[in-house]
Amino acid sequence: MTIHPMIPTGESSVSTTSGFTVYPAIDVRDGAVVRLLKGDYDQETRYTDNPVAVAENYARSGAAWLHLVDLDAARSGGYTLLDMLGRIAENxxxxxxxxxxxxxxxxxxxLLEAGASRVVVGSIAVQEPDTVVGWLERFGPERITVALDTRIGPDGTWVLPTAGWTSVGGEDLITTLHRYxxxxxxxxxxxDIGRDGTLSGPNFxxxxxxxxxxxxxxxxxxGGARSVDDxxxxRRTGCAGIILGKALLEGRLTVADAVQEELA
Incomplete structure (x- = not known):
């Protein structure tokens, strides 16, 4: 595990209602803000033990959304951040x-009752797509985000690791997506798991x-975002948003600068 000081992200009063959204990300493990390298739980960089303060900083810097991940639960099940979620939403x-x-x-x-605007479903979206289709009908498409985390398999297809990226689902990315x-x-x-935490640029x-x-x-x-150019x-590829994690925590990019791109 690497301990890394968190560099402030800068402040701005900018907000946005455009169709492109910047999502500052906070990944939490054992109560701390961390980043994993390529999804490897043994290659962790720890930044701070105060995720709520990080979220408050992102809000002051102009973010409208936050992407909050429970890494402990991603691997073993059972979301553990309900109290933190509520405090971030309220504060x-x-x-x-x-x-x-x-x-x-x-x-x-x-999660919705605790303050989430959208709930991210990953492993079950790969393993039981019919279940998630039922949730889309029940809660509505604005309340559910399907996370399809992927890496290139030995045969060149995009495979879908599950359970915190520790096992591989049965179908590839495109086949799974077509089920929806x-x-x-x-x-x-x-x-793109191979880019996650690498600051090598997204896989456009x-x-x-x-x-x-x-x-x-x-x-x-x-996965891999490192700059305003990314x-x-x-946005040019047609994406509706981008997740920003390590680049913000290490001061390579500010929320304020990233949010300006929402308005461009």
């Missing part, structure tokens, strides 16, 4: 997209493929 006014370990409709209900045709699915978060070939093959979906790019390029 910041941010709209919060959050997940990790969501397995049942009751889990979705609890006609379901009303709107929000898809796609992480992947996002171009997704946005062209599924033009009705609002795709969120995730935010701008994600």
């Amino acid at each position: 910041t006014g941010l709209m919060i997209q959050t997940g990790g370990g969501v397995r049942t409709a009751e889990d979705v209900e609890r 045709n006609g379901s009303g699915l709107k929000h898809v978060l796609c992480t 070939h992947l996002y171009t493929m997704l946005t062209r093959s599924s033009p009705t979906l609002e795709v969120q790019a995730s 935010v701008r390029a994600a």
